[in-house]
Amino acid sequence: MITSETYSKSQIYSDSFENDSEKYKMIAENVTISYGGVPAVKDVSMKFKEKSVTALIGPSGCGKTTFLRCLNRMHDMTKNAKVEGKVMIDGIDLYSKEIDPIYHRRKVGMVFQKPNPFPTMSIFDNVTAGLRLNGVRDKRILNEIVEDTLKMAYLWDEVKNDLKKPAVELSGGQQQRLCIARALAIQPEVLLMDEPASALDPIATQKIEETIIELKKEFTIIIVTHNMQQAVRVSDYTGFMYLGDLIEFRKTKKLFTDPKNDLTAKYVQGQFG
Amino acid sequence: MTRLIDPSLEKLSSMMMEMGNTAIECISLAIDSYLEGKNTINEVHDLSDSIRIKYFEVEDLIFDMLLKYQPLADDFRLIRSSTEISYAFSRFGRYAYDITQVRDLFGDISECMNEPLIEITKKVKHMIKDAVQSFAELDIRKATNIQEDEAFIDKIYKERLPQLIESNNTKCALAEALLLRYLERIGDHAVYMSDAINYIVTGKHKPSQKRIDSHTNF
Amino acid sequence: MNNIEKRQEYRALFKQNVQKRLIVDKIVRIIIISCVIAAIIPLGSILLEVFKNGIAAISMEFITQVPGSVGSGTGGVGPAIQGTLIVVGLASLMGVPIGVLSGIFLSEFGDNRLARSVRFFNDVFMEFPSIVLGIFAFLVIVLVLGHFSVWAGAFALALIMFPIIARTTEESLKMVPVTYREAGMALGLRKWVVTMRIVIAAAKEGMVTGIMLSVARIGGETAPLIMTILGSSLFFANMNTPMDALPLRIWRLSMLPYESAQLQGWGAALVLIFIILGINLGLRTLVLHKKETMQILKTLKEKIGGRI
Numbered sequence: 001m002i003t004s005e006t007y008s009k010s011q012i013y014s015d016s017f018e019n020d021s022e023k024y025k026m027i028a029e030n031v032t033i034s035y036g037g038v039p040a041v042k043d044v045s046m047k048f049k050e051k052s053v054t055a056l057i058g059p060s061g062c063g064k065t066t067f068l069r070c071l072n073r074m075h076d077m078t079k080n081a082k083v084e085g086k087v088m089i090d091g092i093d094l095y096s097k098e099i100d101p102i103y104h105r106r107k108v109g110m111v112f113q114k115p116n117p118f119p120t121m122s123i124f125d126n127v128t129a130g131l132r133l134n135g136v137r138d139k140r141i142l143n144e145i146v147e148d149t150l151k152m153a154y155l156w157d158e159v160k161n162d163l164k165k166p167a168v169e170l171s172g173g174q175q176q177r178l179c180i181a182r183a184l185a186i187q188p189e190v191l192l193m194d195e196p197a198s199a200l201d202p203i204a205t206q207k208i209e210e211t212i213i214e215l216k217k218e219f220t221i222i223i224v225t226h227n228m229q230q231a232v233r234v235s236d237y238t239g240f241m242y243l244g245d246l247i248e249f250r251k252t253k254k255l256f257t258d259p260k261n262d263l264t265a266k267y268v269q270g271q272f273g
Numbered sequence: 274m275t276r277l278i279d280p281s282l283e284k285l286s287s288m289m290m291e292m293g294n295t296a297i298e299c300i301s302l303a304i305d306s307y308l309e310g311k312n313t314i315n316e317v318h319d320l321s322d323s324i325r326i327k328y329f330e331v332e333d334l335i336f337d338m339l340l341k342y343q344p345l346a347d348d349f350r351l352i353r354s355s356t357e358i359s360y361a362f363s364r365f366g367r368y369a370y371d372i373t374q375v376r377d378l379f380g381d382i383s384e385c386m387n388e389p390l391i392e393i394t395k396k397v398k399h400m401i402k403d404a405v406q407s408f409a410e411l412d413i414r415k416a417t418n419i420q421e422d423e424a425f426i427d428k429i430y431k432e433r434l435p436q437l438i439e440s441n442n443t444k445c446a447l448a449e450a451l452l453l454r455y456l457e458r459i460g461d462h463a464v465y466m467s468d469a470i471n472y473i474v475t476g477k478h479k480p481s482q483k484r485i486d487s488h489t490n491f
Numbered sequence: 492m493n494n495i496e497k498r499q500e501y502r503a504l505f506k507q508n509v510q511k512r513l514i515v516d517k518i519v520r521i522i523i524i525s526c527v528i529a530a531i532i533p534l535g536s537i538l539l540e541v542f543k544n545g546i547a548a549i550s551m552e553f554i555t556q557v558p559g560s561v562g563s564g565t566g567g568v569g570p571a572i573q574g575t576l577i578v579v580g581l582a583s584l585m586g587v588p589i590g591v592l593s594g595i596f597l598s599e600f601g602d603n604r605l606a607r608s609v610r611f612f613n614d615v616f617m618e619f620p621s622i623v624l625g626i627f628a629f630l631v632i633v634l635v636l637g638h639f640s641v642w643a644g645a646f647a648l649a650l651i652m653f654p655i656i657a658r659t660t661e662e663s664l665k666m667v668p669v670t671y672r673e674a675g676m677a678l679g680l681r682k683w684v685v686t687m688r689i690v691i692a693a694a695k696e697g698m699v700t701g702i703m704l705s706v707a708r709i710g711g712e713t714a715p716l717i718m719t720i721l722g723s724s725l726f727f728a729n730m731n732t733p734m735d736a737l738p739l740r741i742w743r744l745s746m747l748p749y750e751s752a753q754l755q756g757w758g759a760a761l762v763l764i765f766i767i768l769g770i771n772l773g774l775r776t777l778v779l780h781k782k783e784t785m786q787i788l789k790t791l792k793e794k795i796g797g798r799i
Contacts, residue, residue: 072677074673074676076676077672077673077676102680102681103679105678105679106678106679109678110673112670112673114670116671116674118671118674118675118689118692118693119671119693120689120692120693121692129689130678130679133675133680133684133688133689134679179674182674183677183678186678186679228343228345229343232345254476256346256349257345257346257350257476258476258477264346265346265347268345268346269344269345269348
């Protein structure tokens with residue numbers, strides 16, 4: 001059971017949660033995820049402030065992607081995956097029996113590592129996929145949302161004259177921004193990003209980072225990344241995971257300049273992994 | 274495991290130590306020759322120059338490391354503080370030179386010697402040695418000593434300056450005023466150094482009271 | 492220093508092989524091309540034969556009239572054409588939905604014991620000789636109802652069709668990368684919406700190919716039709732009477748000792764080939780190149796509209 005005392009006293013969190021009157025959009029408590037009995041994420045708890053960016057870092061296989069995916073119940077799709085613990089948005093537990101996961105999955109959008117626009121649809125159709133296929137038909141609203149989200153994703157100027165073009169004809173970086181727009185179109189409140197720029201070239205990466213900084217003003221963003229400088233650039237808080245455990249979770253600048261845990265220090269300085 | 278940044282860190286470390294030791298030599302020489310009445314302006318000038326050259330090399334190396342390695346955590350703090358510390362070394366060299374210049378311009382001033390002056394110079398030499406050693410060993414316990422020494426120097430400085438106005442030996446008064454001034458600045462930089470070393474070890478920015486004062490009392 | 496020597500040593504190893512490998516490469520290439528030619532020749536010659544022999548029989552009368560008296564060389568295969576279209580069409584209406592849905596089930600929901608058994612039986616079923624399925628249809632429908640009928644024929648052909656469609660649908664759906672399903676789920680779409688609107692759209696080509704293969708297959712099946720629709724010389728009357736079909740007619744005509752009958756047989760074969768080809772191209776264009784067809788239809792409409 002996690003209390004505010006746990007957060008303030010624990011070695012893991014140090015000084016990150018002093019001012020507990022802050023609004024937390026999403027809270028994960030005692031999350032344990034196992035595949036076929038083998039735990040991949042062990043008793044991890046984190047709090048995510050509203051309108052902030054939290055980065056999750058750690059060596060490959062540490063459980064950060066697994067943890068990220070449980071925040072919108074993606075593990076429902078995986079066989080043999082068992083998720084214990086609570087994930088709360090605005091106080092409501094996503095994993096409680098009474099909640100329809102579909103409804104709350106719309107509150108939490110996700111952008112994947114490799115851009116995956118729907119191959120048979122145009123740019124416009126891709127962005128509106130989440131809306132149309134959920135019954136939103138009003139053309140005016142669809143047009144508005146397309147413009148709004150493509151602008152937020154810094155893609156509008158590049159594609160505004162060609163919205164009917166097949167999405168697969170865009171470059172990798174553009175496709176990824178399209179996926180961001182698509183995720184934003186369903187009006188989520190939290191945005192999960194799984195190494196969103198790792199498959200992209202440096203310029204595209206820069207654009208994605210600019211997008212994230214802009215989106216931060218409105219959304220709560222949680223991003224898994226291998227690139228520590230990226231974490232330093234875009235995030236407010238960072239969590240370091242290793243072998244399924246949360247080792248340290250603090251304000252980004254603190255974690256990267258003065259980590260309290262030896263393991264964290266070793267990892268960020270490139271002394272392993 | 275040798276990381277890409279490690280050889281550069283070693284080079285930085287050896288360059289810094291070299292600077293530190295040269296600074297100690299430089300200041301000791303300047304102070305001693307002042308007290309003994311000798312003119313060593315050329316030797317001190319050369320030493321000071323070598324520190325200055327090293328300072329630029331160190332700055333180059335630091336920015337090179339930032340460019341290439343984007344260091345974090347301990348590496349980052351070490352490199353960050355090294356800018357402050359290498360600057361302090363370069364200042365030590367400069368003030369040492371300034372001190373010898375007084376002797377050079379004023380001629381023989383051995384009659385201006387007095388007890389407080391000798392006390393204060395001892396303290397300064399001691400302080401510098403402490404600072405360099407503290408950096409070499411990353412030992413923050415010496416910080417308190419440095420701050421005490423510095424407070425003492427400050428006290429003497431504030432006491433003696435008004436007294437000098439009353440003096441009837443203009444040459445000595447001016448020489449002492451200049452010397453005190455330079456010693457006081459050396460003391461300041463030694464304290465800044467200890468703050469920077471403190472940052473490396475503890476990760477906390479703790480601007481000492483001295484630093485805050487020096488910014489507000491200007 | 493050692494490294495450089497070693498490298499030279501290793502590099503020397505490679506040099507000699509190249510010439511030999513180029514020759515081997517050429518030889519293999521020639522063998523492969525000859526195999527391809529060898530495979531195409533029979534196919535090509537069949538098409539050529541059928542065309543050569545059958546083209547003489549094609550005429551308006553041939554395509555639209557009922558067969559004349561045996562051996563007379565008059566009349567046509569109208570009923571057979573009609574029968575083929577009806578029976579194949581009906582069989583498709585039955586077999587395609589069931590096949591596609593089974594394929595979807597196996598692919599999207601198929602990670603359990605039930606699915607594994609279904610898949611196994613499906614594969615076994617695919618290998619059944621069509622005459623066995625014909626007999627089955629005979630027993631289940633013809634005997635029960637007491638007469639030959641189009642229902643029985645369509646049923647038998649559907650039985651042949653659906654395992655193929657189920658298999659090809661499953662494979663096509665499986666080829667769609669998981670990441671698109673994940674993207675759909677992450678948008679808060681329900682599983683069946685993701686499957687229907689996103690996954691199937693991406694697997695369209697494979698599925699259509701599968702369906703076309705099975706349509707072509709049943710278009711030419713004869714044995715099951717013998718026991719179910721029997722054959723006749725009349726046009727379609729109702730669902731509960733025997734009906735003619737091209738494979739049946741071809742078979743019957745080829746058995747007759749008259750040259751004129753043989754000629755008609757060739758003609759019927761040619762017609763069958765054209766029909767299968769037509770269905771193939773038609774379906775492909777409609778489903779896969781929807782946009783272009785829509786464009787063409789639109790321009791046609793405008794042109795025609797303009798004329799009127």
